[in-house]
Amino acid sequence: MTVYDRVVTILNDRLGVPAEDVSPETTFEQLDLDSLDLVEFALGAEESFGVRISDDEAEGLRSVGDAVALLESKGLGVTQA
């Protein structure tokens, strides 16, 4: 599973976003997700990937691609889980 696939899964499990609504270019605004949702998403990503995401990092996310890039910048690729 790629980082992107796992991000889509987190968006679905934690935030109820249908997978078919998501592409790498999709913005969180387009998904009607607010700042509370982004914190929830970050908690899901922390749990799934075992990384730490700061509040500033979470608030700076604009698109699904941003989230993937952030996670990849923390050294994550194709996963162990």
Add this chain to the structure above:
Amino acid sequence: MSSSHDPVAVTGLGLVTSAGIGTDASWRGVLAGEGTARTDPALDGVSVNMSCRVDDFDADALLGRKASRRLDRFVQLAVVAAREAVVDAGLDPQNWNGPRVGVVLGCGMGGAHTWEQQHKRFLSSGADKVSPMLIPMLVPNMAAGQLAMEFGALGPNLVTATACASGATAIGVARDLLRSGACDVVLAGGTEAGLTPLSIAGFAQMGALSRRVDDPAVASRPFDIGRDGFVAGEAAGVLVLERTADAAARGQRPRAMLAGYGASADGHHITAPDPTGQGAARAMRAALEDSGLAPSDITHVNAHGTSTPLNDVAEARTIQSVVGEQASVTSTKGVTGHSLGAAGAIEAAFTVLAVQHGLVPPTANLDSQDPEITVDIVAKAPREQRIEAAMSDSFGFGGQNAVLVVTAA
């Protein structure tokens, strides 16, 4: 502005109860007179592992998955009940004057399920893993706040907390907002969904709950000699209230009228009702005075009737002394259990339906009436009765009493 005895019109109803989802289903359920309490797997490990849960409530299907996951169940139930009530009233929120539409809901507990889930996460994973949705999903006022968002109801918006009287208190406060001229329409009612292991354990430790866990369907048995406590339930009920002239002006026939509201405090004990019934009696008299009716005008009472040993005998005596012996009495809690902050609202709705249809639902599981209770309890089957004026009692822990008077339209 209207004068102090003017009734307001009940133009819409919405119900979500363990007797059914929707007003018709709930009404059919209480008329059937069968207890809805069941063994509740969510309460595994609690000494009282039964409840009156709303089966088949599919929040994802009814509200959409994205919306429903941001709402605790007590808000989900309220939204579904309110949607039905608004449609039933023939109102279109797209076109109403939002700042003139109020929302007053009662709620005793709030987001108990969310609180318990997040507390588990707090203990197991740490403070920084707690969901940012904890507080917005927990606070009881979110039930009213969500209806403001849902319907563009932008007038006064609040939640009343008088424990098991919350729903009735909300309807009384809503009536006052119409009488004062602060609102033209109020969505009024109550909601509760606190069937969680921690809260039920708390009620069990108080000794408030029936222990008849081996036979849940007959555990809630108001006024019966074998009653031993209430069965906790969940529900939401919403009434649409308008001034009579406004309902008439738009050609909407009311289901019934809300003619009186009275409230009082026992000032006696944190959980036990005042055994002399003086607090309850004051609320009943205040509601009668408010309605301009005489006690003898009341021919039906939807009792608080929790199925606890203390409440039912004290309440029956008080009904007898304040209202008299002419009134038929029922407790719909035999069917629905005790839905706490929603109870006063769903019972107000059942009182409206009884007046509208001339039909009194039976008190479920009343096999052998407590000989100390000598009022006319309706049991076994619905009773056909033309009702001009009825009363609905609600009494909360903390000694908070709220009584409503409903009259025929």
